Amino acid sequence: MTVDELLPATRRALDHRLAVGQSEGRTPSMAAGLVREGALVWSAGRGAVDGAEPTADTQYRIGSITKTFVAVLVLRLRDEGLVDLAAPLQTYLPGTRAGDRTVRQLLSHTAGLAAETPPPWWERTPGTERPELVDVLSDDPAGLAPGQRFHYSNPGFALLGALVAAVRGRPFGEVLAAEVLGPLGMSRTTLLPEPPYARGWAVHPWADALLPEPAHDAGWMAPAGQLWSTVHDLSRFAALLIDGDDRVLSRESVTQMGEPVAPPAADGSGYGLGLQLRVGGRPLVGHGGSMPGFLAGLDCALEERLGVVVFANATSGPAVGSIAADLLGIVADAEPRPPAAWSPLPEVDPDLLALTGPWYWGAAPYALRLRAERHLELVRLSVRGRESRFRPEPDGSWTGLDDYYAGERLTVVRDAVGxxxxxxxxxxxxxxxxxGPADVVPGGVDPGGWGGAGG
Known part of the structure; x- marks a missing residue:
């Protein structure tokens, strides 16, 4: 069985969960897809779009998933040395009423800016209602102190989209197409809908009746939630978020996007740099989206290398986030990913091999292991202790990659004779x-050494 095949029972379970989601959510249609090991291995549609079941090529509006595309573009600028995430916005985009907020704060929704624009409601009105960039914020747009807490801000990502356009010297949509959509082959992801696409509907709460929703060009607010995409296209973006792609963004930078910046909420959710994080149960990274007439979800289970895409053309009703998590869980539980086959190192440095084995922090036992590409791994041998992997540096030291030791330096200290x-x-x-020995342990060691209770 190849990676692009699912067991028949798994496919049936996925089809059933989508059917239940569409029926119970009372949405005119739903479409979904499952990515495994970088490939779209299952897709299905339920309900009808223009009289036919939606396919993996049917466009839906993806709402705030657009923000993750914006974040990828900003991280590209950072990696090219054109933008410093710690710099204030006014360094690259003056005159916005939020110039003192840093790029990182905007990416992580910790800038303290208002959640929405001044009236009218931007999602249901054309972008001409806000003809200038300054119009996306009120005269006093900051209700919270910057850098202290998570507070979702749609205008904040409108500003980031404008930053991308200002630094590149081209409209946001052109930059997105050239630097992300084109390299990933996402030809059906656009700022305005292109047939075949689903129409957005509101479903009456007490009757099986529909009301059409408007779909305007949002103008300056487009980077906050305007994109349309398909199951086929967004599955390619999910693969980027799982593995990175050097044509667009390195795996290291994609990993950084999924590292929490804001403190987690009471439900265990958090936010990184343009990515929502769910840490309760199976850890997921991705983003949800909603615009009038549409709901969307994109989630990735990084450890299992699975991604899921779910679309619905209803303003409210279907629990898209729960459906996405359930679809991932069906595959992860029914067809768990096997561990990578063990293989010996191609070569072993005897000096590094000599560092392996037991080490002690005070009386706490640890072990140091040699991994591929001269990486080291520190593991605890008792109940308490902190573990981490370490990346080699050119100067002969190692940098911690995990938890408490992330960013900390590990150095081998030698005596006078080497x-x-x-x-x-x-x-x-x-x-x-x-x-031991006493001369290297901070504070020294009692000269009596180890002994019994009566010593």
Whole structure:
């Protein structure tokens, strides 16, 4: 069985969950797709668009998933050295009423800006209602202090889209097409709908009746939620968020997007740089989207290398986020990803091999393991302790990659004759014996050494 095949029972379970979601959610149509190991392995439609079941090529409006595309473009500028995430917005885009907020704060919704534009409701009115960029914010747009808490801001991402256009010297849509959509082959992802596409509807709460929703060009607010896409196209974007793609954004930068910036909410959700994070249950990264007449969800389970896309053409009703999580869970539980096959290192540096084995932080036992590409891994051998992987640096040290030790330096310290004395991990000393030798342990070691309770 190849990676692009699902078991018949799994496919039936996916089809059934989508059918239940469309029926119980009372939406005119739903479309969904499942990505595994970078490929679209299942897609299905339910309901009708123009009298036919939607397909993986039917466009739906994806709402705020647009914001993740904006974040990818900003990170590209950062990686090229054209934008500093710690710099204030006014460095690149003067005259916005939010110039003192940093690019990172805007990306992570920690800038303290208003959630919406001044009236009228931007999602249901044309962008001509806000003819200038300054119109996306009120005269006093900051209700919260910057950098202290998460507060979702649609105008904040409108400003980031304008930043991309200003730095590149081209309209936002052109930059997006040239730098993301084109390289990924996303020819059916557009700022305005192109047939075949689903029409947006509101469903009456107490009757099976429909009301058409407007779909205007949002103008300056387009980067906050205007894109239309298909299951086929957005599955390619999901693959980018799982593995990165050097044509668009490196895996390292994509990983950074999914690292939490804002403190988690009470339900365990958080936000990174243009990505929503769900840490309760199966950890997911992605983004939801809604515009009048549409709901959308994009979620990725990174450990399982699975991604899911769900679209509905209703303003409210279907629980798109829950449906997406359930679809992922069906595949992850029914067809768990096997671990990578173990293989020996192609070559072993004897100096690094000599560093492996037991080490002690005080009396706490650890072990150091040698991994591929000269990486090291510190694992605890007792109930308490902190673990991390370490990336080699050109100067002979290693940089921590995980949790407490992320960004911390691990250094091998040698004595006067060149023998390894101890390891220094962000000032913590690790030695080959518990609390020894005395001359390298901070504060020294009692000269009586180890002994019994009556010693």
């Amino acid at each position: 023998q390894v004395s101890h390891l220094d991990l962000g000032s913590f000393v690790l030695t080959r014996q518990p609390y």
